[in-house]
Amino acid sequence: MHEIDADWRRVSPKYVVVEVVGSLIGMVVFVGAALVVFFLWQQQWALWAAIAIAVASIIGIALEPRRVRSIQYRLREDDLLFRRGIMFQRQVAVPYGRMQLVDITRGPVARALGLADLKFVTAAAATAVTVPGLPMEEADRLRDELVALAETRRAGL
Amino acid sequence: MSAPARPAAVTNLADGEWHRLHPASPLLRGGLVFIAVLGFVIANLRERAIDLFLVVFAPDAERFGGNGGQSGDEWANDPVGAIVMNGLVGWALLGLVVLIIAVIVGFWLSWRMHTFRVTPEAVEVRSGILFRSHRSARLDRIQGINVNRPLFARLFGTAKLEVSVAGQSANVQLSYLGSALADGLRADVLRLASGARAERAATQAAAVNAPGATSADPSTQPTEPAQSAGPTHRAEPAELPAAPSRSAAAGAPLTARAGGLVTHRVDEFLAPELDPDLAPPESVVHLPLGRVIGSTLLGGSTIWAIVLVAIIVVGVTSGQPWVLFSFVPAAIGLVSYMWSRITKSLRYSIAGTPDGVRIGHGLLSTGNQTIPPGRIHAIEATQWVFWRPFGWWSVRINVAGQSVSASNEAAQRTLVLPVGTAADVHRVLGLLLPDAAAEVAPFVSAGLTGRGEGGGYSSTPRRAAWLRPFSWRRIGWAAAAGVALIRSGALLRSLTLVPLARMQSVAVSVGPVDRALDLAGIRLHTVTGPVNAMLPVVDRSEAMRLFERLSEEAVERAASDTTHHWGVAARADETTGAAEAGHAADTAPAAPEAPNRERPTDEPPEGPVR
Known part of the structure; x- marks a missing residue:
């Protein structure tokens, strides 16, 4: 089994690509819709909206590397720490014994890059701990590790 | 399944064999x-x-x-x-x-x-004629047992037993059982679930062997007169062909049985919801009718009622008849909601039993709910601003297996105290948190009405007023005996208690405004329910300290928590006390048979139940 360590681990830097592609698709759709409105109906505001959306998206994309760097997790002795966010920071501590299941999901872009998302599910819906952008083998190993840790520290509901 | 392994059974239903429900069930x-x-x-x-x-x-x-x-x-x-x-x-x-x-x-x-069985591991139900279904609920996952008696079922002397487990609509229903059988079966299931089984069996075997009794099988013993009088009352269904009580009943004169049946039914109908044998005789909280009605009229729904009436009156007077059609149904719905709230709060009772807190309610259709220890994930006492002059509070809880939807029944089950005074809140908390009650009690009064520093609560810095202009003085937290207390709210005062042994996770969040003010918010994640344990603003460095403390203590408390197998620890001394204190009146006249009766203190004798 993998060693329990006290260091913060980062997700793969390649995850930036996944986020950027997602942002770009969103940007293209919304800017395209606004431009269609502008060219078909000659609505001036639609052009401004398109520009605003594009600027906001580009700023978001520029910040993406920092946002991805802010996604960190740490396996402590008895619980998993997870934190993310630069503007809205959030840090969660989940005892291993509370784990109900671990879910690994892969989107199309992430799969092309060999990445996967790992979701840690407890009995509380609000826990919402999803570690995105893990390399596939890392995600599998982390899953097995978490399951093993949860087994040894099983608690009631 | 040796005989000493199930000595404490109140009914014979929990013997691991398949049984049928009350014959009137399909009807x-x-x-x-x-x-x-x-x-x-x-x-x-x-x-x-x-x-x-x-x-x-x-x-x-x-x-x-x-x-x-x-x-x-x-x-x-x-x-x-x-x-x-x-x-x-x-x-x-x-x-x-x-x-x-x-x-x-x-x-x-x-x-x-439609058959069911109760094994040491699970409650199972098989049903269906063409499409068979087989549902089983593991006993160690039981979150609560509800016994409901709708009006018609009560007239038939039957009750519906519902075993709720964690998970959406994963409940196992036994509808319907004989009224007394349902109570007995609940006691049996709880006893099995408590993990006391092995423990109890061992002590009972020792107790049986000590006086040199020959037989431990309840069915072979001679029935005492006092006991045989009971079963004659319930001579109606033959769902237990082999039950010993039936054979006793058959011997009684027919007229006595018929008369007994009627009186028993009447007794049963008039009996209080809580079984005096199963619970301490009186509820710890008494709800006067005036308070129930007053609190409903002063509740939030009244505002809606006033708004609706205003709209309808304005609409009608200004000659807009469509208003009548669109808003009158809403008004009717509101009135029926208030009415159901009042009737459900009538005959409300809450009492502690060895197998958990029992809450009963209802006037015509009655129901009661048993929450075993260690199943409560969060508790919240709230006071709306209109209730403040009267000092009224209501208490809600989060338990696993309650759906998010605000359906009437679910809301009813999470509402532990519809309306009560601060003293009632103290008593209810004492029942809900039996282990921590003494240590938590000093914090409760300060948590309910206090503000600012003092009473053991942390204080919130003045700059938090930018975010919480009214309630920042009240916001604070305390911790005692593995329970986190969060105080907040000015218009809607609230005190939230979370037993850390059952907290799922904890999160600290800092938004841009928070960071500018050097503040943070902390949220304690519990299973879904009406209670949201959240400390909206707190000094940032304090928030990090609290986060560390909560996450550590949650692990510690969860590891040492044994309340979900409450019986193993709690029953050891109780069973020793059972022999002398328990059924002194019941067993004393028949001293030589006393070891054979083998009834625990917390479960009723079969005959005079209810």
């Missing part, structure tokens, strides 16, 4: 509608039926109607007459008989095929 579940329809049809056809008898048995008599059967539309207008005219009486009667037989056979089959 109560769906048949009442059928009977109502039948009654309606018969009432409407009564006059026609009299005519029919004339026609059938005196064909020469004057024909009614007089327009002989020639057109098809008289089938629509007067099918009965048409049948008679066309000489189809025999066929019609045959069809009726076949229909009735089919219904009876259907009921009988559904009763035959």
Whole structure:
């Protein structure tokens, strides 16, 4: 089994690509819709909206590397720490014994890059701990590790 | 399944064999509608039926109607007459008989095929005629047991037992059982679930062997007179063919049984919801009728009622009749909600039993709910601003297996105290948190009404007023005996308690405004329910300290928590006390048989139940 360590681990830097592609698709759709409105109906505001959306998206994309760097997790002795966010920071501590299941999901872009998302599910819906952008083998190993840790520290509901 | 392994059974239902439900179950579940329809049809056809008898048995008599059967539309207008005219009486009667037989056979089959068993591991139910279903609930996952008695079921002397487990709509229902059997079975299931089984068996075996008793099998012992009087009352169903009480009942004179049945039914109907044998005699909280009505009228729904009435009045006076159609249904819904709140709060009771907190309520349709220890994930006492002059509070809890939806029944189950004084809140908290009550109690008063520093609560820095202008003074937290207390709210005062042993996770969040003010928010994640444990603003460095403390303590408390197997720890000393303190009155006259009765203190003798 993998060693329990006290260091913060980062997700793969390649995850930036996944986020950027997602942002770009969103940007293209919304800017395209606004431009269609502008060219078909000659609505001036639609052009401004398109520009605003594009600027906001580009700023978001520029910040993406920092946002991805802010996604960190740490396996402590008895619980998993997870934190993310630069503007809205959030840090969660989940005892291993509370784990109900671990879910690994892969989107199309992430799969092309060999990445996967790992979701840690407890009995509380609000826990919402999803570690995105893990390399596939890392995600599998982390899953097995978490399951093993949860087994040894099983608690009631 | 050796005999000493189940010495404490109140009923014979929890013996691991398949049993059937009350024979009236199909009738109560769906048949009442059928009977109502039948009654309606018969009432409407009564006059026609009299005519029919004339026609059938005196064909020469004057024909009614007089327009002989020639057109098809008289089938629509007067099918009965048409049948008679066309000489189809025999066929019609045959069809009726076949229909009735089919219904009876259907009921009988559904009763035959609907079986349940209670094993040491699980409660299982098999049902369905064509599509069979088999559902089982693991005993160590039981989150609560509800015994409901809708009005009709009460008239039949039956009750519905529902075993709720974590998970959406994963409950196992036993509807319906004999009323007393349901109570007994609940006690048995809770006893099995408590993990006391092995423990109890060992101590009982020792107790049996000590006096040198020969037999530990309850069914072979001679029945005492006091006991046989009980079963005679419940002589109606034969769902337990082999039950020893039945054989005792058979010996009693028939008239005594009939009279006993009636009085027993009346007793049962008038009996308080909480069984005096199962729980301490009185509820720790008494809800006066005035308070129930007053609190409902002063509740949030009143505002809506006033708004609705205003809209309707304005609409009608300004000649807009559509307002009537669109808002009157809403008003009716609101009134019915308030009414149901009042009736459900009537005869409210809450009491601690060895197997958890029992909450009973209801006037005509009654129900009670048993929450075993270690199943409560969060508690919140709230006081709305209109309730403040009266010092009223209501208490809600989060338990696993409650859906998010605000359905009436779910809301009812999470509402532990509909309305009560601060002293009531103290008493209810004492029941809900039996282990921590003493340590938590000093913090509760300060948590309910206090503000600012003091009373053991942390203080919130003044700059938090930018985010929480009204309530920042009240916001604070405290921790005692593994319970985190969060105080907040000015208009809607609230005190949230989270047992850390059952907290799922904890999160600290910092938004841009928070960071500018050097503040943070902390949220304690529990299973879904009406209670949200959140400390909205707190000094940032303090938030990090609190986060560390909570996450550490959650792990510690979870590891040392044994409340979900409450019986193993708690029963050891209790069982030793059972022999002398327990059923002194019951067992004393029959001293030599006392070890054979083997009844625990917390479960009722079979006869005089309720």
